[in-house]
Structure formats: C-alpha cells, structure tokens
Amino acid sequence: MEPKKYLMVTVSGPDRPGITAELTRVLVEHGVELLDIEQASPHKLLGLYFLLDLGPDGGAGDSVIKDLLFEASRLGLNLDFRLYSENEIQAATRPNLFVLTHFGGIEALAELSKILGEEQANIETISTAFHHGCRSMEMVVQVDGAGRIGRLKERVMRESRALGVDLALQKMEAYRKNKRLILFDMDSTLIDMEILDEVARRAQVFREVARVTERAMRGDFDFEESLRQRVALLKGVTVEVLKEIRDRMVISEGVKELVTTLRWLGYRMGVLTGGFHFFADHLRETLGLDFVFANRLEVKDGMLTGRVEGEIIDAAGKAQTVNRLSCDLGIPLDQVVVVGDGANDVLMLGQAGLGIAYNAKKALDGVATASLGKRRLSNILHLLAITEEDIAEAASCKEP
Numbered sequence: 001m002e003p004k005k006y007l008m009v010t011v012s013g014p015d016r017p018g019i020t021a022e023l024t025r026v027l028v029e030h031g032v033e034l035l036d037i038e039q040a041s042p043h044k045l046l047g048l049y050f051l052l053d054l055g056p057d058g059g060a061g062d063s064v065i066k067d068l069l070f071e072a073s074r075l076g077l078n079l080d081f082r083l084y085s086e087n088e089i090q091a092a093t094r095p096n097l098f099v100l101t102h103f104g105g106i107e108a109l110a111e112l113s114k115i116l117g118e119e120q121a122n123i124e125t126i127s128t129a130f131h132h133g134c135r136s137m138e139m140v141v142q143v144d145g146a147g148r149i150g151r152l153k154e155r156v157m158r159e160s161r162a163l164g165v166d167l168a169l170q171k172m173e174a175y176r177k178n179k180r181l182i183l184f185d186m187d188s189t190l191i192d193m194e195i196l197d198e199v200a201r202r203a204q205v206f207r208e209v210a211r212v213t214e215r216a217m218r219g220d221f222d223f224e225e226s227l228r229q230r231v232a233l234l235k236g237v238t239v240e241v242l243k244e245i246r247d248r249m250v251i252s253e254g255v256k257e258l259v260t261t262l263r264w265l266g267y268r269m270g271v272l273t274g275g276f277h278f279f280a281d282h283l284r285e286t287l288g289l290d291f292v293f294a295n296r297l298e299v300k301d302g303m304l305t306g307r308v309e310g311e312i313i314d315a316a317g318k319a320q321t322v323n324r325l326s327c328d329l330g331i332p333l334d335q336v337v338v339v340g341d342g343a344n345d346v347l348m349l350g351q352a353g354l355g356i357a358y359n360a361k362k363a364l365d366g367v368a369t370a371s372l373g374k375r376r377l378s379n380i381l382h383l384l385a386i387t388e389e390d391i392a393e394a395a396s397c398k399e400p
Contacts (some may be wrong), residue, residue, distance in 0.1 A: 006035070006084040007052040009068060013077035024360070026071055027052065029184060030064040043375055046077070097124070097172035098149070100139040100156065101383055103376075109137060112167075116141055119152045123196050129382070139357035140172070150366075157357070157365040168370035168383045170354060173334075177321060179354060179384055181331045182262060183322060185340035186273035186280055189358050190287075192250045195279050205233045205239055210344035223274065223314040223344055228307075231297065235306030239299060246282050254378035257391065259287045263383055264394035268329065272321055274313050274344050293321050319347035339380070340364070354382060 011023065020039065027034060033053040040047045054061045065081055072079035100116075102108050109126075116123060116139075119349075125140045143149045153169050160167035184190045200209040209230045216226035262269060270291025271280045280294040295311040311317065326333050334353035338345070341360045349355030350367035357368035358377065365371075372379055382393060 005054045011048040015041040102167040160371045166372045182337040183272040186275045192252045224312040232306040237304045253375040261394040344392045
C-alpha cells in the first residue's frame with residue numbers, strides 16, 4: 001500500500017466575508033479530506049491554514065493546487081503550499097507544545113523570544129488579552145527534549161525576575177485541563193507578613209529568632225529543628241497576644257478577589273503552611289477556604305509552652321500533603337495549583353500541574369512553572385484562563 005500524501009496550504013491577504021466558503025468549496029469539489037484548519041483575522045488581515053489528506057497516491061494534488069491558486073488569485077489573496085510525506089506529517093503532528101504566558105510589553109516579548117530562539121523553541125502562535133487594563137501575551141511554543149525544557153523553564157523564570165513581570169510556562173496538555181484544587185502557603189503569600197516574626201517581636205526575642213532563621217538558611221540545620229528552636233524562644237507568650245496578632249493579620253492584595261472568583265467557579269481551596277493552625281484557621285473562616293494543614297503550637301494555662309504538637313509540616317510534609325489530598329479528592333496532580341514563596345515550598349511546587357512562585361526566592365526558579373510579583377496574586381486568575389466576565393459575575397454573586 002502506497003503511503004499517503006498531504007498538502008499544507010497557507011493563505012494570507014485582506015479579509016472579507018465568504019473567503020473560507022469559497023476555498024472550502026474547492027476542497028469539497030475535489031473530495032479531499034480536511035485534517036486540520038486554523039484561521040485568524042486581526043485588523044481585517046486574514047491568516048488561514050489547512051492540512052489536506054490527498055490519499056495514498058496523491059492524485060488529487062495537482063488539480064486541487066491549481067484550483068486553489070486560481071481561487072486565491074481571484075480573491076486577491078496570497079497562497080503558499082507544500083507537499084508532505086506521511087512520515088513528515090506524523091512527526092509534525094506530535095509536537096511537544098508549551099504555553100508561555102507573560103504580563104510584560106515589547107521588552108519582555110523581545111527578551112523572552114531571544115531565549116526561546118537560543119533554546120531552539122519554535123513559536124507557533126502569539127495572542128494578546130487584556131485584564132484590568134493590563135495586557136498579557138500568550139505564546140504557544142514547541143520544545144524538543146526534556147533537558148531543553150528544563151533549561152528553558154529556568155531561564156524564563158530568571159528573566160521574569162530581572163524584568164519584574166509575571167510569567168507562566170505550562171505544558172499544553174496541562175494548560176488545557178481545568179484546574180480544580182489550589183493550595184496556598186500562608187506567611188508572605190496569603191498574608192503580607194511573617195507570623196513567627198511578629199510573635200517574636202511581642203515576646204522581645206526577635207533577634208534571637210532571627211539568628212536561628214539565619215543559621216537554618218545557611219544549612220546549619222533543617223526546617224524542623226529550626227522551627228522547634230524558634231518556637232522554644234516563644235515560651236510564655238499568652239494566647240491573648242496571639243489573638244491580637246491574629247486580628248491584625250494583613251491579607252495580601254488580590255487574595256479576596258482571587259478566592260471569591262475561584263470559589264464561585266467550584267475550586268477547592270486550602271492553606272498548606274509550615275506556620276501555625278491558630279492563624280491559618282482564622283484565614284479559613286475569613287476567606288471561606290476548605291482545608292487547613294499547619295503546625296500546632298502547644299498551649300497550657302493560656303500560654304505557649306515553647307513546643308510544637310504532632311509531626312512538623314516541613315518541605316517533605318507539604319509535598320506529601322499535596323499528594324494525599326489529590327488522591328483523597330480524586331483530583332489528578334496536573335489539575336492541582338500550589339502557591340508558595342520559599343525553599344520550604346520547592347517539593348510541592350515541583351509536582352503540581354501549576355506551581356506558582358509568589359514574590360519568591362531564587363531557589364524556586366528551577367521548579368516553579370509560574371512566577372508572580374508581590375501584590376499581583378490576582379494574575380493567577382488569568383493564568384488559569386479565567387475571563388474578566390467570570391470575575392465580574394463572581395463578584396456580583398458573592399454573599400454579602
């Protein structure tokens with residue numbers, strides 16, 4: 001049996017009603033099979049592509065090309081074509097596609113396009129959208145090789161930091177799947193403050209706590225040991241002081257709109273933090289979240305004992321919680337979003353369908369699939385392809 005032959009046709013020129021009808025009429029008359037088609041008409045300029053199956057012998061090729069060229073000339077259009085073998089088409093129709101979304105302008109487009117070119121990533125389409133007066137650009141790119149996508153992701157994340165623009169790089173298949181679960185870190189993410197530091201200030205041990213934190217960042221000991229040492233310094237702080245800090249928690253800009261919209265769309269949402277239940281539970285009630293996973297401060301006689309109850313939620317604990325909750329809810333990991341800002345979030349960001357580094361440390365550049373700057377959490381909505389109309393309708397339907 002002879003291999004099939006294929007014809008790829010591109011048409012460009014001034015747009016007007018009826019062009020697609022005229023060209024597809026030619027295809028019908030020749031009895032060729034249409035395998036793929038894509039059309040865009042920005043500012044009345046037509047860009048039309050279609051892929052045709054010419055059959056095993058390609059016998060219809062010459063006549064269909066002749067008639068398409070005649071019709072395009074009559075309509076004042078430019079038409080180009082190329083014949084492909086079956087092997088060439090099979091290779092071309094299994095591309096490794098990614099969606100690069102960024103909220104920058106022409107400088108960001110130029111710098112990111114340069115990186116894409118250097119990493120041999122081909123741009124297939126570029127489109128723009130507007131949100132709250134802010135423009136985003138979406139680029140569909142083809143990337144070959146696991147090693148190359150790893151380098152590309154790290155480079156575009158570093159570039160987003162340098163340019164100060166929000167950015168996401170998602171695999172096309174994951175991008176097209178609606179997300180259903182989102183988990184947030186708490187300190188410096190959902191809230192614009194570090195709770196442990198605030199408690200330390202009230203206990204007048206901030207410098208001592210800061211020294212432990214600095215030693216942990218140098219790698220002298222792990223998160224669990226550093227947390228236990230810092231909590232030990234808080235012994236004797238009263239629950240009344242904790243309540244005062246809790247009642248003055250500053251919710252990060254954009255969080256309320258974000259949560260309102262996601263709740264209206266049916267997302268499950270939660271806090272997953274190395275911080276403390278006492279404060280995370282309050283956020284759950286305030287924001288209407290579904291889950292809280294946090295560490296527990298031991299309290300006796302209305303005061304902190306300087307100990308943590310139960311197992312510590314560290315980086316590994318966060319990752320295990322994401323996996324366990326995903327399984328319990330029957331939600332695949334590629335439909336899970338996690339948001340964090342520090343080294344303690346590396347493992348959980350690396351396994352979610354969309355791992356978002358928010359105002360984050362450089363350590364997250366190699367694992368996150370999105371990077372957002374401070375006070376821009378609401379851009380998560382646009383990375384999830386949620387429209388302005390959805391946001392407005394959610395706001396109008398929220399409970400008083």
